Amino acid sequence: MSRSWRRARTARPRLRSPGIVVLVALLAACGGDGRTTLTVSAAASLADAFGEIETAFEARHPDVDVILNLGGSATLREQILAGAPVSVFASADLETVSDFVEEGRFERWVVFASNRLTIGVPAGNPAGITSLRDLARPDLAVGLCAPEVPCGRVARRVLDAAGVDVRPVTEELDVRALVTKLEAGELDAGLVYRTDVPAAAIDEVPLPTGLPADTEYVIGVISGGPESELAGRFVRFVRSRDGERILERHGFGR
């Protein structure tokens, strides 16, 4: 009995303070097959496009395992501020990373894509929405992103500019959560990105030009992050002709 006890060895994990750091570190450690891991935090709206970019980048660099950490830009930002070992951060707007830019948290950064907000509706548009003004109809269940996240900020900017007063029934913390609830038909309408529409089972009612519905995506290499040379290569690939083609195919503008 006691022999088996002695033989058992205790694992002693090194404790680091915020749980997020441990989590991302675990994620990063997952590629234990000898390949170098590169952790890329990307806004939820980039999920599909960056999934393809990941595959294409790994095909060119067989010794590299790209780990995509997807989420609301604000969440991703907090993870990095808490010390998560992230190499590249792609945010859905400049505002989320303005202090990264000012305080030199980005080794280098660049605006690499644009997107546009649109009215997302369940397939077939059952509520018969034709314009932004319809979102103020009290009989409709309208969802927006929370004002703390990029898609919520643009949504409010657009609604303010159009002078439309919307009372959302929910404020989702990333755009994909909003899309999911539109797909389920539980919401009649929501302001989502144009790029969310093709891959989801939803339809769109485009916003008129002239409204401030455009957003710019920023990508940067985190200063002092792991694998910064490789991170730079990833960013260059995103901006290469191949990377741009993938982004364009998913509806992103330059």
Added chain:
Amino acid sequence: MRRRPRPLTVPRVLHLAAGLAVGYLLVPLVGLVGNVPWRELPRLLGDPLVLDAMRLSAITSIGATVLAAVLGLPLAVVLARSSFPGRRLVRGLVLLPLVLPPVVGGAALLFALGRGGILGAPLYRATGLVLPFSTAGAVLAATFVSLPFLVVTVEAALAGLDPRRELAAATLGAGSWTILRRVTLPAVAPSVASGLLLTWARALGEFGATITFAGNLPGRTRTLPLAVFVALEHDRPKAVALGLLLVVVALGVLVALRGRWWRTS
């Protein structure tokens, strides 16, 4: 079981492992408390949005506890006192929300009780009632995840009850209602109380099923845990302050349960 011999020696490696476990439970708490902005605490906790979340959390957690009592007590009695085909299956079903990720529970509720759901669609057509994105929806989400705590606690207490008292009451001519009301339930009353407290605590902490089924809207479905999550995005001191509040409530629950749920020898 109760009178076990005092262990003379414990392999030293166990002390080490136990110390690690204690440390692992303690370090996050220290991290939270160490980040509390004590001076700003009154302002942060007095914020109207925070007060809204507190009010909502009180409503949803108490609502869920009441609903769990109404649904769960009869279920516990039936499970403990009668045998019927499929009883084991029902017991497994009761345990399911304990092991199911809450976000899955929330999605399932959405597909069942949402406007387009198997139960929600006829309900919506008949009454115009929409459960997702409503406070009632938040109560239902919390009930789904917290119900097992009540059923399991009460059923275990009933199973541990000496059946002779109930039999004696029956021989004295008491009907099944009278026995339940006058003999059985009073005997398990302390367990019912601690079950209700556990249920309430679980309902108070509910996050995943709520945000998935009921969404996130200040004043309607943004309960304290959702408010913590939102605050983490842009206002960390507020998130920490709310976290501290929930830790204090949790400690209060443990103090209230001392000697019942965990032994204080």
